[in-house]
Amino acid sequence: MNVTDFVVDNGTDFWISPRVYTDQELYRREMEQVFRTSWVYVAHESELTKPGDYLTTHVGEEPVIVSRDDTGKINVLVNACRHRAAVVCREERGNSKAFRCPYHGWAYRNNGDLIGVAQRVGAYLDGALRNVDGLLRAAKVESYRGLIFCTFDPQAPTLIEHLGTVRRYVDLWADMSPEPEGRLLPPHRFEYGGNWKMQAENGADGYHPAVLHQSAFETLDHFGVRSRALSNEMLKVGKVRGFKEGHAILEGGPVARLNPKLLASYQRALRERHDEERVQQILLRRHIFIFPNVYLMDGNIRTILPRSVDRTEVRSYFMELRGVDPAINEERLSDLQRRLGTTGFIGPDDLETFAAVQTGSRSRSLRWMVMSRGLGREEDLGDGELMALPSDETPQRAIYREWARRVLAYPSDRSL
Amino acid sequence: MTHPTETLTHSVEQFLYREARLLDERALEEWLTLFTPDGIYFMPMFGSSDPVREPSVLFDTAGTRAQRVYQLLHTPHYAQIPASRTLHQVTNIEVWQNADETVAAYAVTVVHEVRPGDPGQVSIGQVRTIEGRARYDLVRASDSWLIAKKTVELLTHDLPVRNLSFIF
Numbered sequence: 275m276n277v278t279d280f281v282v283d284n285g286t287d288f289w290i291s292p293r294v295y296t297d298q299e300l301y302r303r304e305m306e307q308v309f310r311t312s313w314v315y316v317a318h319e320s321e322l323t324k325p326g327d328y329l330t331t332h333v334g335e336e337p338v339i340v341s342r343d344d345t346g347k348i349n350v351l352v353n354a355c356r357h358r359a360a361v362v363c364r365e366e367r368g369n370s371k372a373f374r375c376p377y378h379g380w381a382y383r384n385n386g387d388l389i390g391v392a393q394r395v396g397a398y399l400d401g402a403l404r405n406v407d408g409l410l411r412a413a414k415v416e417s418y419r420g421l422i423f424c425t426f427d428p429q430a431p432t433l434i435e436h437l438g439t440v441r442r443y444v445d446l447w448a449d450m451s452p453e454p455e456g457r458l459l460p461p462h463r464f465e466y467g468g469n470w471k472m473q474a475e476n477g478a479d480g481y482h483p484a485v486l487h488q489s490a491f492e493t494l495d496h497f498g499v500r501s502r503a504l505s506n507e508m509l510k511v512g513k514v515r516g517f518k519e520g521h522a523i524l525e526g527g528p529v530a531r532l533n534p535k536l537l538a539s540y541q542r543a544l545r546e547r548h549d550e551e552r553v554q555q556i557l558l559r560r561h562i563f564i565f566p567n568v569y570l571m572d573g574n575i576r577t578i579l580p581r582s583v584d585r586t587e588v589r590s591y592f593m594e595l596r597g598v599d600p601a602i603n604e605e606r607l608s609d610l611q612r613r614l615g616t617t618g619f620i621g622p623d624d625l626e627t628f629a630a631v632q633t634g635s636r637s638r639s640l641r642w643m644v645m646s647r648g649l650g651r652e653e654d655l656g657d658g659e660l661m662a663l664p665s666d667e668t669p670q671r672a673i674y675r676e677w678a679r680r681v682l683a684y685p686s687d688r689s690l
Numbered sequence: 691m692t693h694p695t696e697t698l699t700h701s702v703e704q705f706l707y708r709e710a711r712l713l714d715e716r717a718l719e720e721w722l723t724l725f726t727p728d729g730i731y732f733m734p735m736f737g738s739s740d741p742v743r744e745p746s747v748l749f750d751t752a753g754t755r756a757q758r759v760y761q762l763l764h765t766p767h768y769a770q771i772p773a774s775r776t777l778h779q780v781t782n783i784e785v786w787q788n789a790d791e792t793v794a795a796y797a798v799t800v801v802h803e804v805r806p807g808d809p810g811q812v813s814i815g816q817v818r819t820i821e822g823r824a825r826y827d828l829v830r831a832s833d834s835w836l837i838a839k840k841t842v843e844l845l846t847h848d849l850p851v852r853n854l855s856f857i858f
Contacts (some may be wrong), residue, residue, distance in 0.1 A: 464850055492766075496760055
């Protein structure tokens, strides 16, 4: 399996093989070399406010419990009993001091420590359980601005190093909430019949909305909402960015489509804490992709959960701002839900496109997908950050370069 | 709340069947006229949720309902190309009459849905079944009814859904 079978990156062309969406061996490597060794977003601190709060999710396909233990520390525990592998927690969220395996009753504290083996006395030779002291856990867990990430690689760099220069945009995103940090509400949940990387590419794709989302624009324009004008405005002032760590950004347009009175109230709340230049930066709408599995968007956090090579779950969590008029959050929620909710005017069209891409990727004839758009007009801002026009494929190239580096030992310092 | 007469129950049942048929025939502009001007269509994500402050599967007032129908009928809405073919099955109807002549009707709605075409394409040609429990708050309108509020809790209300771009 050679990187040249899947990637062409020669300065003029950037091509990716459609087999990246269908190949089982690549998918297996992704679970190992992306989702275990990269930092992966798992939860937001506002979902775990009290000691004992927990939620279950997946890191790649690894089932995990994210818990706040009795000391207040966040743990990412492997949700598999050390005895015979059954998940020790089936609830998606709750509060508990302990997790007890339903099969033979082994029990673990909410920090993962093994606290009980049923009928233990006399059953094991001395030292037989010496290495079994609790649930397995992520090698490292770190939070940044309320966002909890973990990695299973003890050699991984720090989270701050993984974020790199995208961190200053994460700060702008988090500063949307005048009082830190925002609060996540339960997610809109979707499933689509396609590979997980399609959602990763799509959220920072400024090329598709004018075509794929024409339907939503026509509808809203018909009812006087001027959405197409907003979208065109975004394309005019917008930018895309790609980062050497695989992160990406689509930006432009106003952050919150609020009525003028609420917008003024929101701006006042921001100006109490930030200078005018920063307020304007915060108000610029961004979709920030943090490699490999999370988008920080203007109203929400969107996470990507691979289920198999051709099946993916997406969760979109509305983020409530703190320190604002409640009417602002109501209008933001209504806007988000109408656009990207389960039955939104925009989101379902994206997910249906992924199904179309999955079907087309079965082609044996189609050797390459073309992601060369904008090569040659990117601006190098240093520290591995490239900036280009909003319809350019700089974000997709950043994502696939990092992907190829991890999965196919793509040399990050030279072209192919 | 009291048990209504058989005649009244029958007329509510006929009204719900008519709604189901209009949806199946994609007579969506006519479907819009089944609601009162301030009528609500609500699909909660959690039973008791507040649609203004908490996310829901769908929360439509007359304005957003009209937008939804316009998008389905008059724009190139990719999630509906090809458009869903549906059978709305309405069963377990239970009618309660309020003191003020309004009615609350409960029903189980099962929608069989397929997007016709080549089953070799992902998401096309597979019949799906989507289930929900509905509550209709109805008001009298001459010889029939109008929907003041339609609430549908999907069986999978808090689970991932695939392409819910037709009207349930």
